[in-house]
Structures are given as structure tokens and as C-alpha cells.
Amino acid sequence: xxKETFLRQLCRRLNRLKREERVQxxxxxxxxxxxxxEEGLSEEEAVACLGTPKEAAQEILxxxxxxxxxxxxxxxxxxxILFLIAGGLSLFWAVRxxxxxxxxxxxxxxxxxxxxxxxxxxxxxxxxxxxxxxLLLLALAVHLWRxxxx
Amino acid sequence: xxIQVKKGLLDYCVLRVLxxxxxxxxxxxxxxxxxxxxxxxxxxxxxxxxEMAKEVDSYSxxxxxxxxxxxxxxxxxxxxxxxxxxxxxxxxxxxxxIQGNGSPExxxxxxxxx
Numbered sequence: 352x353x354k355e356t357f358l359r360q361l362c363r364r365l366n367r368l369k370r371e372e373r374v375q376x377x378x379x380x381x382x383x384x385x386x387x388x389e390e391g392l393s394e395e396e397a398v399a400c401l402g403t404p405k406e407a408a409q410e411i412l413x414x415x416x417x418x419x420x421x422x423x424x425x426x427x428x429x430x431x432i433l434f435l436i437a438g439g440l441s442l443f444w445a446v447r448x449x450x451x452x453x454x455x456x457x458x459x460x461x462x463x464x465x466x467x468x469x470x471x472x473x474x475x476x477x478x479x480x481x482x483x484x485x486l487l488l489l490a491l492a493v494h495l496w497r498x499x500x501x
Numbered sequence: 502x503x504i505q506v507k508k509g510l511l512d513y514c515v516l517r518v519l520x521x522x523x524x525x526x527x528x529x530x531x532x533x534x535x536x537x538x539x540x541x542x543x544x545x546x547x548x549x550x551x552e553m554a555k556e557v558d559s560y561s562x563x564x565x566x567x568x569x570x571x572x573x574x575x576x577x578x579x580x581x582x583x584x585x586x587x588x589x590x591x592x593x594x595x596x597x598x599i600q601g602n603g604s605p606e607x608x609x610x611x612x613x614x615x
Contacts, residue, residue: 372549378570383541409542411546414546415546
């Protein structure tokens with residue numbers, strides 16, 4: 352196996368490590384492979400000394416202190432459910448509005464200042480749509496916030 | 502070697518090898534080879550933990566166009582090693598007890614076989 356292939360696979364298997372920690376592990380392994388090559392081994396032989404990426408990753412994860420690991424993802428599934436509920440709600444209300452208030456849709460298009468308030472009042476029936484929009488925005492915000500932290 | 506025992510000893514092996522001189526990953530593995538079998542994947546977390554405990558620190562040195570990370574034992578690391586050395590007598594007593602063949606006259610706990 353080539354050095355870069357090994358390092359890429361190792362990196363993928365270390366996804367439970369925090370990102371900056373993962374980078375350091377990869378750098379350290381890159382160094383140790385280079386040291387072996389410098390000693391006269393071929394690239395393949397040097398990589399073979401480290402075992403398979405799977406074994407190496409297992410060993411590293413076993414030894415790493417708890418605080419260097421990412422917390423078990425409990426928020427992910429919650430976000431997904433939130434997305435699904437929001438999607439379902441908006442679909443449901445879109446269908447209802449189309450069948451029950453076909454006129455109101457047309458009115459929104461032409462609504463200006465005072466009329467728009469009137470329309471909004473009528474659309475008060477569509478609370479589900481608002482709820483769905485809020486849920487969607489909330490889920491999106493949490494998702495973005497989490498990604499920026501990783 | 503038994504995995505639990507080995508785990509406990511490796512920290513001290515690493516600290517000891519760094520007491521001789523500052524060293525980098527592959528050199529430590531090579532230097533410790535006659536003493537204990539140590540792989541890259543085992544060594545890395547050990548160094549990381551020792552570093553977090555401030556028992557070692559590290560610095561980079563350029564070596565043939567790339568960076569090499571050297572580790573150095575700190576005063577806290579020296580102290581941990583000294584403290585451990587004081588306990589070696591006790592550990593040796595326990596080890597020779599375990600090693601004994603279990604005949605009652607050799608048993609220092611004085612227990613008779615039932």
C-alpha cells in the first residue's frame with residue numbers, strides 16, 4: 352500500500368477523533384513512515400510495518416484520552432426527525448391551502464400594506480406552515496452551528 | 502505481555518527513554534525494541550497523554566526537508582519517573598510472589614493449603 356493511501360484510510364477511520372487531533376495523528380504517522388523509508392525500506396514495506404489502517408485506528412482510538420474523542424452524536428437523529436416533521440407539515444398544509452383556500456393564494460400575490468394584514472389574518476389557519484418554517488430554520492441553524500464547531 | 506500490565510509500564514518506558522535524550526517517534530520505537538514491543542499506534546496515544554499531563558513537551562526540528570517532532574521530558578515527567586522508581590521494590594515483591602510455585606512453605610502470606 353502507498354503511503355498516501357494508508358494515511359487517507361487511517362484518517363477516515365479516525366473520524367471519532369476531533370479534527371485537529373486527527374491532523375496531528377496523520378502528521379505523526381507520515382513522519383514515522385518517512386523515517387522508515389530513510390532507513391532503507393521501500394514505501395510499501397514501511398507502510399506494512401504499521402499494520403492495516405483498521406488495526407492502527409483501533410489501537411489509537413483505544414489509547415486516546417476521552418476528551419480527545421468526539422461526543423457520541425445524539426443531536427443528529429433529532430435534527431433529522433425535526434426536518435422530517437417540518438417537511439411533512441409544510442406538505443400537508445400546502446395541500447390543504449390549495450384545496451380549501453384557492454383564493455387566498457391569489458390574494459397574497461397582490462397584497463400590499465393594509466391588505467396584507469387582512470390576508471395574514473385569514474391565513475392564521477395556516478399555523479402549521481409557520482410552525483414548519485420555524486422548525487426548518489431552527490434545524491438549519493443548529494446544523495450550521497454544529498458544523499462550524501467541528 | 503499482558504495488555505493491562507504492559508499499558509501501565511509503557512508510560513515509564515517512554516519517560517525513561519526520553520530521560521536519556523530528546524527523541525522522536527521512530528527512534529523511541531527502535532530504542533525500546535530490545536525492552537518492549539511497541540508499535541506506532543500504541544506509542545502515539547501515550548505521547549499525547551504524557552504531553553497533556555505536561556510530563557513531556559515537544560518541538561519541531563527540520564530534517565531533510567520535512568519536520569520532525571522531538572519530545573522532551575519535563576520536570577513533572579522526571580518526578581513521575583522518580584516516584585515510580587521508589588515503588589519498584591514493592592512491585593518486585595508482588596511479582597516474585599506471583600511467580601512462586603505456590604507450595605505452602607514458600608508462601609510468605611503464611612497461609613496453609615486447605
